[in-house]
Amino acid sequence: MANESDTTYLILDGVRRAKAAQILGIDSIRARIVDIDSGYLGPEVDLPISNLRSPKAEFELQGYWRWDRWQRVLDGIASDSDMAPIEVIPGEGVPINEVRFLY
Numbered sequence: 001m002a003n004e005s006d007t008t009y010l011i012l013d014g015v016r017r018a019k020a021a022q023i024l025g026i027d028s029i030r031a032r033i034v035d036i037d038s039g040y041l042g043p044e045v046d047l048p049i050s051n052l053r054s055p056k057a058e059f060e061l062q063g064y065w066r067w068d069r070w071q072r073v074l075d076g077i078a079s080d081s082d083m084a085p086i087e088v089i090p091g092e093g094v095p096i097n098e099v100r101f102l103y
Contacts, residue, residue, distance in 0.1 A: 010093045014086025015054045020077040022096045030085035053093030058100040
């Protein structure tokens with residue numbers, strides 16, 4: 001069985017948190033791996049940002065509420081506040097460093 005550092009993970013919840021961590025140069029992020037068959041949400045683990053994949057290639061920042069949401073996420077990651085772990089499953093998608101913003 002491959003260990004967590006050799007597997008790529010598709011983000012179910014937390015693309016913005018992962019992108020913020022990547023932009024800020026953080027190497028890993030707290031995550032919970034979801035078991036697709038049972039729906040079980042596993043324990044918190046640190047996953048390398050480079051192993052994370054997004055289901056979408058871009059997200060919008062147009063409009064006040066979208067920009068405000070992004071700023072709160074970015075500030076939370078930058079200040080190392082107690083943000084919820086992202087939720088992932090083993091899988092493929094768009095590498096986090098390739099996810100773009102639409103302004």
